[in-house]
Amino acid sequence: MRGLAAGILVWVAFGWSAGAHEAARNPRLMDFPATASGGLILPVDLHTHSVFSDGSVWPDIRVQEAKRDGLTAMAVTEHIEYQPHAADIPHPDRNRSFKLASDVAKSDVLIIAGAEITRDMPPGHINAVFITDANALKVDNVEVAIRTANAQGGFLFWNHPYWHRQSPDGIARLNPLQERLIAARLLHGVEVANGEDYSESALRIALDNNLAILGTSDIHGLIDWDFDVANGGHRAVTLVLAPTRTPAAIRDTLRAGRTVAWFKQTLIGRPAHVEEVVRASLSLEAGDVVEKSRVLAIKLKNASPVRYTLRLKAPQAFYNMGDVVVVPPYGEVALQVTGGVTPQTLQLDFEVLNSITAPKQTLSLTLKPKAG
Ligand SMILES: [Zn+2]
Ligand SMILES: [Zn+2]
Incomplete structure (x- = not known):
C-alpha cells in the first residue's frame, strides 16, 4: 500500500492523471501498432484443426476464436491422411472445412486454405497453406503432394520437427529428404513453436537454412482452454511483418521470412525482426x-x-x-x-x-x- 500511495503522489506531482488514460483495452486482442517505417505487424495462425480431421469443434468455432483473438488470418489445415472422424463425418471434399470457415468469417478474419500432409519421418508433417485445392494432395507419393502444393502457389513448412513421437530425444534434425526440399525451395518455413512446445533445435534449423520462423497453435480443442486465455495466456502465433493486410502480402512476407513467432509471451525471431x-x-x-x-x-x-x-x-x-x-x-x-x-x-x-x-x-x- 505504501508503494501505491507513493505512486499516486508521483502521478499527481507530474500531472499524469489516471483519468487521461484510454479505457482499458481487451488484452486478448492481438492488436499490434505499426512499425516506425509504417509496416504492419499481423498476427496469423497457420495451423488449426476441426472435426474435419482430428479436431473437436466445427469450423465456425475456429473462426469465432480467431475473431476474439484479433487474428488477421487463420489457415485451415486438416490432416490429409489422418481422418479419425471419417465414420461419423465422411470427408470426400477436403476443401469443405475451408469453405465452411470462409462462409462465416466474412471480412473479419482472412481464412487461408491449407492442409497438413501427415506422413511418418521422413518427411514428417508438413503444412501447405495458400493452396487452391486440398483434394489434389491426396496422393500416395509425398514428394508429388509437396510439388503439387508448390505448384498451387503454396507456402510450405515443417510442423513440430522436434516432436518426440518422431524424434524421441525431442531434438529436431534435418534428414536428406528435407535437405533436398529446402535446396529445391519446396519447403519454406519451420515451426519453432507449436501449441505448448518450443524447440531451439528447430530455431537453429530455421536460421541455418534461411527458413521462415513460425509459431502456431495446432489447435484441436478450444483456444480458451488449451492456452488459459482467462489468466492472460495466448495462443502461439506468427507475427508477419507485412507492408499491407492482404493475402498476397502475407504470403510474400512469409516467403521472405519476415516473421516473429510469439509463444508464451516470448518473441522468437531474427534479431532485426524482433527489434522491429x-x-x-x-x-x-x-x-x-x-x-x-x-x-x-x-x-x-x-x-x-x-x-x-x-x-x-x-x-x-x-x-x-x-x-x-x-x-x-x-x-x-x-x-x-x-x-x-x-x-x-x-x-x-x-x-x-x-x-x-x-x-x-x-x-x-x-x-x-x-x-x-
Ligand atoms: Zn502434425
Ligand atoms: Zn496439426
Whole structure:
C-alpha cells in the first residue's frame, strides 16, 4: 500500500492523471501498432484443426476464436491422411472445412486454405497453406503432394520437427529428404513453436537454412482452454511483418521470412525482426525531475498485447525499482532514473528477457524518448 500511495503522489506531482488514460483495452486482442517505417505487424495462425480431421469443434468455432483473438488470418489445415472422424463425418471434399470457415468469417478474419500432409519421418508433417485445392494432395507419393502444393502457389513448412513421437530425444534434425526440399525451395518455413512446445533445435534449423520462423497453435480443442486465455495466456502465433493486410502480402512476407513467432509471451525471431516488434511496442517518455533532486521520472509505455520483461543494463539504475521491469500489455510503468540524467540525455539499455534471437540468445536494445 505504501508503494501505491507513493505512486499516486508521483502521478499527481507530474500531472499524469489516471483519468487521461484510454479505457482499458481487451488484452486478448492481438492488436499490434505499426512499425516506425509504417509496416504492419499481423498476427496469423497457420495451423488449426476441426472435426474435419482430428479436431473437436466445427469450423465456425475456429473462426469465432480467431475473431476474439484479433487474428488477421487463420489457415485451415486438416490432416490429409489422418481422418479419425471419417465414420461419423465422411470427408470426400477436403476443401469443405475451408469453405465452411470462409462462409462465416466474412471480412473479419482472412481464412487461408491449407492442409497438413501427415506422413511418418521422413518427411514428417508438413503444412501447405495458400493452396487452391486440398483434394489434389491426396496422393500416395509425398514428394508429388509437396510439388503439387508448390505448384498451387503454396507456402510450405515443417510442423513440430522436434516432436518426440518422431524424434524421441525431442531434438529436431534435418534428414536428406528435407535437405533436398529446402535446396529445391519446396519447403519454406519451420515451426519453432507449436501449441505448448518450443524447440531451439528447430530455431537453429530455421536460421541455418534461411527458413521462415513460425509459431502456431495446432489447435484441436478450444483456444480458451488449451492456452488459459482467462489468466492472460495466448495462443502461439506468427507475427508477419507485412507492408499491407492482404493475402498476397502475407504470403510474400512469409516467403521472405519476415516473421516473429510469439509463444508464451516470448518473441522468437531474427534479431532485426524482433527489434522491429519491440520498437513498435515500447516507447519512453521523460517526465520531470523529482523536486529538489536530480532523479528523473519517466514512463515506459507498451502499445502491444505482449507482456514485456526487460532487464536494465549497467551503468543505469532505477530509483524506484530493481533492474527487471515488467511492462503489461497495452499498459505502462512509472519509473525513476538515478544519476542525474535529463530528458535530453535519457537513454536506457535493456535486455529483452522475453525474446529469443538464436538458441540461448536474447535481444538487447537502447530506448530513447522520441524526438520532438
Ligand atoms: Zn502434425
Ligand atoms: Zn496439426
